[in-house]
Amino acid sequence: xxxxxxxxxxxxxxxxMVKTYCDPTTRCWEWTGASNQTTGYGSIHVGEKNVTAHRxxxxxxxxxxxxxxxxxxxxxxxxxxxxxxxLLVGSHADNMRDMALAGRTRARLSSRQVQxxxxxxxxxxxxxSLAAHFGLSPGAASQIATGRTYKHAPGPLTQAKFSxxxxxQDDDGxxxxxxxxxxxxxxxxxxxxxxPTSPSGYGRYGDEAAHRVSFRLFKGPASPGxxxxxxxxxxxxxxxxxLxxxxxxxxxxxxxxxxxERHHGAKLSDAQVRxxxxxxxxxxxxxxxxxxxxxxxxxxxxxxxxxVRRLEAGGPTLQxxxxxxxxxxxxxxxxxxIRTRYASGQASMGELAKQFRTTASVIQNIVxxxxxxWAGGPRVPRPERKWLRMxxxxxxxxxxxAHANPLLTLERLGEEYSVCVATVIKILRHDTYKEAGGPRVxxxxxxxxxxxxxxxxxxDSDARAIRAAYAPGRVSMAALGARYGVTHxxxxxxxxxxxxxxxT
Numbered sequence: 001x002x003x004x005x006x007x008x009x010x011x012x013x014x015x016x017m018v019k020t021y022c023d024p025t026t027r028c029w030e031w032t033g034a035s036n037q038t039t040g041y042g043s044i045h046v047g048e049k050n051v052t053a054h055r056x057x058x059x060x061x062x063x064x065x066x067x068x069x070x071x072x073x074x075x076x077x078x079x080x081x082x083x084x085x086x087l088l089v090g091s092h093a094d095n096m097r098d099m100a101l102a103g104r105t106r107a108r109l110s111s112r113q114v115q116x117x118x119x120x121x122x123x124x125x126x127x128x129s130l131a132a133h134f135g136l137s138p139g140a141a142s143q144i145a146t147g148r149t150y151k152h153a154p155g156p157l158t159q160a161k162f163s164x165x166x167x168x169q170d171d172d173g174x175x176x177x178x179x180x181x182x183x184x185x186x187x188x189x190x191x192x193x194x195x196p197t198s199p200s201g202y203g204r205y206g207d208e209a210a211h212r213v214s215f216r217l218f219k220g221p222a223s224p225g226x227x228x229x230x231x232x233x234x235x236x237x238x239x240x241x242x243l244x245x246x247x248x249x250x251x252x253x254x255x256x257x258x259x260x261e262r263h264h265g266a267k268l269s270d271a272q273v274r275x276x277x278x279x280x281x282x283x284x285x286x287x288x289x290x291x292x293x294x295x296x297x298x299x300x301x302x303x304x305x306x307x308v309r310r311l312e313a314g315g316p317t318l319q320x321x322x323x324x325x326x327x328x329x330x331x332x333x334x335x336x337x338i339r340t341r342y343a344s345g346q347a348s349m350g351e352l353a354k355q356f357r358t359t360a361s362v363i364q365n366i367v368x369x370x371x372x373x374w375a376g377g378p379r380v381p382r383p384e385r386k387w388l389r390m391x392x393x394x395x396x397x398x399x400x401x402a403h404a405n406p407l408l409t410l411e412r413l414g415e416e417y418s419v420c421v422a423t424v425i426k427i428l429r430h431d432t433y434k435e436a437g438g439p440r441v442x443x444x445x446x447x448x449x450x451x452x453x454x455x456x457x458x459x460d461s462d463a464r465a466i467r468a469a470y471a472p473g474r475v476s477m478a479a480l481g482a483r484y485g486v487t488h489x490x491x492x493x494x495x496x497x498x499x500x501x502x503x504t
Contacts, residue, residue, distance in 0.1 A: 012046065013060055016053075019044065020082060028081040029057075040079040057082040058089060071095050077102050100152050109134060111153045114144055118155030121145040175217050178210070182238060190237035201235040214238040215245075227251040253373035260312055267296055270313040273304055277315035280305045330356060332375040335366050339377030342367050390417070392436045395427060399438035402428050406484065458484060463500040470495055 019033035019042075031042030031053045042053030054072050058064055061084040066072070073095050076086040109117070117130055121141075131141040143149045147157040181203075182191035193203030193210050203210030215228050218240035222228055226245040230237055237243075246254070261269045268276070272294060279285045280301070287301035294301075303309040307317035330338075334356055341347045342363075347355070349363045356363075365371045369379040398417060402408055410421045417424070426432045428441040458466070466480050470491075477488040477495070484491075493499045 009060070016044065016056065016060060016082075019053075022083075026076060026078070026081075027083065028076055028078050028086060029083040030078075031080045031082050035080065042080055042082060053082045054079075054087055057084050058087060064089070073098055097152065108136070109144070109150070111150075114150045114153035115155035117141065118145055118153075118157065121158050122156040171217055174213070178205070178214055178217070178238060181210075188232055188234070188237075189239065190232050190234050190242060191239040192234070193236045193238050197236070203236055203238060211235075211238050211243055214240055215243045219243070229254060250373065253371070260310060268294060268304075268310075270310070273310050273313040274315035276301060277305050277317060281316040281318065330358065330362075330366070330372065332372065335372035335375035336377040338363060338366050339375070339379060343378040343380055390419075390427075390433070392433075395433045395436040396438040398424070399428060399436075399441060402441045403439040406486075458486060458490075458494070458500070460500070460503050463494055463503045466491060466494055467503075 019031060020029045021032050022029055033042055033044060033053065035042045036052075043050045044053055044056060046056065052072075054074070055066060058066065058072055066089065069091065070089055071092055071094075073088045073090050074081060074086060075088060076083075077098075078086070081087075113134065117134060121127070121130060122145075127138050127142050127145065130136075130145070131138045134141065136144075140149070145158045179191075181193060181195040183194055184190070185192055191214075195210065196204040198204050198209070205213040209228075211230065212222070212228050215222060222245045225248070227248055227250075228243050229246040229251050230242060231244060232239070232242040234242075260266065276290055276294065280287065280290060287298040287305070291298045291301045300309070305318055311317070338352050338356065342349065342352060349360045349367070352363045353360045362371075366375075367380050369381070394417065398413060402413065410424050413424045414421050419427075423432075430440050462484050466484060469475055470477070470480060477491040481488045481491045490499070
């Protein structure tokens, strides 16, 4: 906390004690100030942020700052208590242990029930019957029996039957088990996993993914940080010939999500999409009414009837009402055609963007190979941009010309020196090439409607000339500003004596 926002300790202590009330029965200092509705802990504003009241109590009364990873534990099991005598500093594991001993956990089973489950599992009772008896899933019962959960509870632990790294099997036994747990597809030669699966669709071997275990057993361990990719695009396949290691970025590029109604986020089927389009085009029904009927918003209906989304579903669309630029997902064939046509010089990126109804940046990423890597086709990498440093004499010449001729536009300077307008402004303002020297010319901040006007610092002789030439009713401030390359506000400040006060 900066010294500017560091509060006075005495004042903070007074604020703190005003918000507390001592319970005569439990001796807890009950926090009466603001509190977090979710966690139940008190909070107080200190400096620029809110801090929890019980952590601040440790800092104020014990004069100890908490290190990263340390937590404040309540011995009284009262979250609103800020009595420093009821607080202890410890680790997160200590805090969890206190919660378990005090019975404040959200556990579904008590320690006695966990012990009973483990004893019955060690005696040979199946996981399915134990799960049905205790109201758990077979997976949860297995994790309790093996000690992965409820580690603090007593009872004999049972080792997992099939562990990818356990001592029950050697590598030859694990290879044989993988072959027994698979069915070979005659068409694709995939070893389709027949054992447990994960919610993401991969096979499970103990605590690991089955395809990663297969790769390690048959081909060796994968390099740290590398992913195991399915060449066959079948997540249930564990054939080591169909597996290879790729980087996380490559694995993401190879990922192909199902399209249309098969997508996990699809709310409408293809038949519903066709019905919406027919009713909108021929029945003249409004998008708002259709959206309410089918449970989607009106912009989604508009995208469907225009063919921006779900074009493969069929049905009449209003193609003529499509906007000029419409971002949509391209197919693999579209990406291949884009790369082929651009590499052969048949079309530019702008023409391809118009044809495929997308933006030029999307076309650029496809041509570079940053997206749609799996689509194939010739890739044209983006040329490296090299910063061409301008000679010092050129910089000084540009600044002197801009200072001598206030009406010289920024575009004219950019065209003559082959640089953009932004670079010209930076050079004239000495934001770049500061060591080159030359007069400093800055862009006018007041001329919003005239972006080409250059504002320069007046010399002493110009200031005297402006004061001598100004005559109300005959020569205006705007005319003098245009003559000397400054704004009328700068002329007004000069005439009022706010600037160039040393000039008489």
